[in-house]
Amino acid sequence: MATAGLLGLPPRGIMGEMSTESAADRPAGYARGRRTRDDLVAAAAAVYGDVGFDGASLREIAKRAGVTHAGLLYHFPSKEALLAAVLERRDKIDAERPDLHLPNGLGPLGRLVALAAHNERHRGIVELYVRLAAEATSEMHPAHIYFTDHYRQAREFAEEGFRALAAQGRLRPRVDPQVAAIGLIALMDGLQAQWLTEPEAVDLTTALRHYIEQTLTETNHASGPAKKT
Amino acid sequence: MATAGLLGLPPRGIMGEMSTESAADRPAGYARGRRTRDDLVAAAAAVYGDVGFDGASLREIAKRAGVTHAGLLYHFPSKEALLAAVLERRDKIDAERPDLHLPNGLGPLGRLVALAAHNERHRGIVELYVRLAAEATSEMHPAHIYFTDHYRQAREFAEEGFRALAAQGRLRPRVDPQVAAIGLIALMDGLQAQWLTEPEAVDLTTALRHYIEQTLTETNHASGPAKKT
DNA sequence: CCTACCGATCGGTAGG
DNA sequence: CCTACCGATCGGTAGG
Numbered sequence: 001m002a003t004a005g006l007l008g009l010p011p012r013g014i015m016g017e018m019s020t021e022s023a024a025d026r027p028a029g030y031a032r033g034r035r036t037r038d039d040l041v042a043a044a045a046a047v048y049g050d051v052g053f054d055g056a057s058l059r060e061i062a063k064r065a066g067v068t069h070a071g072l073l074y075h076f077p078s079k080e081a082l083l084a085a086v087l088e089r090r091d092k093i094d095a096e097r098p099d100l101h102l103p104n105g106l107g108p109l110g111r112l113v114a115l116a117a118h119n120e121r122h123r124g125i126v127e128l129y130v131r132l133a134a135e136a137t138s139e140m141h142p143a144h145i146y147f148t149d150h151y152r153q154a155r156e157f158a159e160e161g162f163r164a165l166a167a168q169g170r171l172r173p174r175v176d177p178q179v180a181a182i183g184l185i186a187l188m189d190g191l192q193a194q195w196l197t198e199p200e201a202v203d204l205t206t207a208l209r210h211y212i213e214q215t216l217t218e219t220n221h222a223s224g225p226a227k228k229t
Numbered sequence: 230m231a232t233a234g235l236l237g238l239p240p241r242g243i244m245g246e247m248s249t250e251s252a253a254d255r256p257a258g259y260a261r262g263r264r265t266r267d268d269l270v271a272a273a274a275a276v277y278g279d280v281g282f283d284g285a286s287l288r289e290i291a292k293r294a295g296v297t298h299a300g301l302l303y304h305f306p307s308k309e310a311l312l313a314a315v316l317e318r319r320d321k322i323d324a325e326r327p328d329l330h331l332p333n334g335l336g337p338l339g340r341l342v343a344l345a346a347h348n349e350r351h352r353g354i355v356e357l358y359v360r361l362a363a364e365a366t367s368e369m370h371p372a373h374i375y376f377t378d379h380y381r382q383a384r385e386f387a388e389e390g391f392r393a394l395a396a397q398g399r400l401r402p403r404v405d406p407q408v409a410a411i412g413l414i415a416l417m418d419g420l421q422a423q424w425l426t427e428p429e430a431v432d433l434t435t436a437l438r439h440y441i442e443q444t445l446t447e448t449n450h451a452s453g454p455a456k457k458t
Numbered sequence: 459c460c461t462a463c464c465g466a467t468c469g470g471t472a473g474g
Numbered sequence: 475c476c477t478a479c480c481g482a483t484c485g486g487t488a489g490g
Contacts, residue, residue, distance in 0.1 A: 036459085050367070054284050057484065069485085071459050079485065127366065134363030137356065137425040138279070148427050155430075176439070183416060183436040186423055190415030196366040198377050201384075207412035210405070214443040265475085286468065298469085300475050308469065 037075050039065040041085050049127030052135050053083055053143065080142045087146050090128070105220075107168075108161040109184070109212050116188060116204040126192050133189065151185065158184045165216065175215045187211055266304050268294040270314050278356030281364050282312055282372065309371045316375050319357070334449075336397075337390035338413070338441050345417060345433040355421050362418065380414065387413045394445065404444045416440055 043064035047056040058079060062072040076082040097118075104110040119126050136143040162177035171177075187208060195202045213220075272293035276285040287308060291301040305311040326347075333339040348355050365372040391406035391413075400406075416437060424431045442449075 033459090051283070052281070052364070054280070058486090059483080068460060070461080070487085073486070074459055077486095130366060131363050133422055133426070134360050135281070137359060137422065144426070151423055151426060151430070172443070175443070179436055179439045182420075182423070182431055183440055186419030186431075186436060187412060187416045188419065189422055190417065190419030191411075193362055193366065193418055194380055194411070194415055197362070197373070197380060201380070202411055202415075207408055207415060210408045211412055211440070214401070214404070262475090287470090288468080297476060299471085299477080302470070303475055306470095 033075070036065065036067065036071075037085075040067070040072055040075055040082065041089050044082050045086050045089070045128055046124060048083075048086065048132060049124050052131040053141075054135055058082075083142055086128075087143065090125075106209075106212050107164050107170075109158065109165070112158065112161075112184065112188065113205055113208050113212070116191070116208050119192070120195075120204045123196070126196060130189075130193050130196055154185045155181050158182075162215065170216050170220045172215055172217055180215055184208075184211060262304070265294065265296065265300075266314075269296070269301055269304055269311065270318050273311050274315050274318070274357055275353060277312075277315065277361060278353050281360040282370075283364055287311075312371055315357075316372065319354075335438070335441050336393050336399075338387065338394070341387065341390075341413065341417065342434055342437050342441070345420070345437050348421070349424075349433045352425070355425060359418075359422050359425055383414045384410050387411075391444065399445050399449045401444055401446055409444055413437075413440060 040061065044056065044061045046064065047061050050056075057069075058072050059069040061082070062069040065072070072082070076085060104113065106113060132143055133147055135141055136147040138144065158181035159177050162171060162175070162180045165171045166175075166177060188204075191202060191204050191207055195204055269290065273285065273290045275293065276290050279285075286298075287301050288298040290311070291298040294301070301311070305314060333342065335342060361372055362376055364370055365376040367373065387410035388406050391400065391404070391409045394400045395404075395406060417433075420431060420433050420436055424433055
């Protein structure tokens with residue numbers, strides 16, 4: 001789930017109909033208000049991680065950012081507008097992240113392993129995505145479009161990765177890149193849920209690496225500088 | 230996630246400290262009250278699937294079962310007691326299910342594929358588990374113990390399955406049964422979340438079968454009567 | 459950005 | 475099993 005913006009694609013639309021109009025996107029030359037808004041978005045992300053979007057109260061988010069809940073609604077006209085801002089920020093952060101480039105013999109898919117390693121050190125991000133993804137399962141949920149989009153992008157990225165390996169003749173002949181891609185994304189998500197529930201019992205990268213290596217031909221298992229983390 | 234009771238183990242404890250004492254477990258010779266309680270548990274499972282446990286209101290659950298919310302609290306003394314009853318019922322149903330036995334060349338792990346195929350025809354079950362598992366991530370959540378237990382059992386079952394294959398010499402030499410088991414359970418969970426979000430884009434069994442087959446030696450891929458579903 | 463308020467809904471209890 | 479109620483909390487608005 002915490003694979004948003006993975007491709008560095010331009011954050012397109014993000015929330016479907018949802019609009020962040022109003023005070024929220026003023027000239028932004030007013031440093032103070034900008035700061036408050038950033039604090040609100042950060043606080044919201046944290047609270048969503050703790051109790052989900054549905055369970056989050058504007059009063060709790062506002063309190064953590066040091067304003068009243070009516071003050072929050074001055075900056076973001078509705079609960080949904082704040083959610084949109086949180087998701088936009090996540091995509092922006094992910095897209096701008098320069099790390100995740102350590103070559104590791106797994107081709108583009110190495111980025112996914114590196115992302116998992118990064119997430120392991122940022123529990124809050126994982127909590128945010130695991131909770132939101134479960135809520136957004138419903139077609140009526142305000143983040144539903146965001147997640148269908150997110151899954152599609154993640155799948156396409158993984159599929160490209162497997163195709164690249166196939167082009168190099170490194171993929172086992174029976175491996176279907178599309179099926180392998182769906183599985184890889186699902187594996188990442190499932191590992192995150194299990195890891196949050198019981199961090200000692202599971203780690204995020206081992207099973208992932210194992211999965212990718214199973215799809216490679218025997219001679220390609222050396223997997224380069226694997227333990228670079 | 231919807232792998233509860235997979236092993237047919239005696240439902241042990243279930244909810245940690247949580248107790249279902251009180252009126253809820255009377256002699257049970259009173260058919261009418263028994264019926265009402267069953268209706269309440271079924272309604273609760275449905276509402277949890279829609280909006281999660283945290284988001285579910287006793288009034289909505291009671292209405293679906295045809296009683297008032299105070300009537301519900303007569304049968305189940307608290308919101309948590311009702312949750313315990315829902316989880317107990319799920320384990321009982323799973324343990325008693327006689328299907329899931331079609332041999333398919335995958336050994337014990339074939340049961341997991343059969344379970345996924347079954348879940349594909351019972352969206353409500355999957356919704357219930359995906360939502361609860363995300364909420365139960367927090368150590369404070371009343372279902373947390375249930376899920377740590379559930380994950381542990383599921384992992385052990387899968388690990389046994391991989392060991393059985395290894396004993397038959399059917400496992401590829403590089404495959405670690407424990408790592409493969411963690412991955413298989415995670416894969417099931419992640420597929421379920423993706424499938425709920427976008428049912429047309431993903432199916433529950435293909436990626437699962439693919440994963441298991443990747444761990445087998447070349448000569449074992451025929452996978453027996455695969456499309457028996 | 460705040461104070462003050464609105465109607466709605468929540469889990470749970472009293473008392474039959 | 476119900477009616478009737480409790481205190482708490484919710485998202486959002488009015489009006490500055």
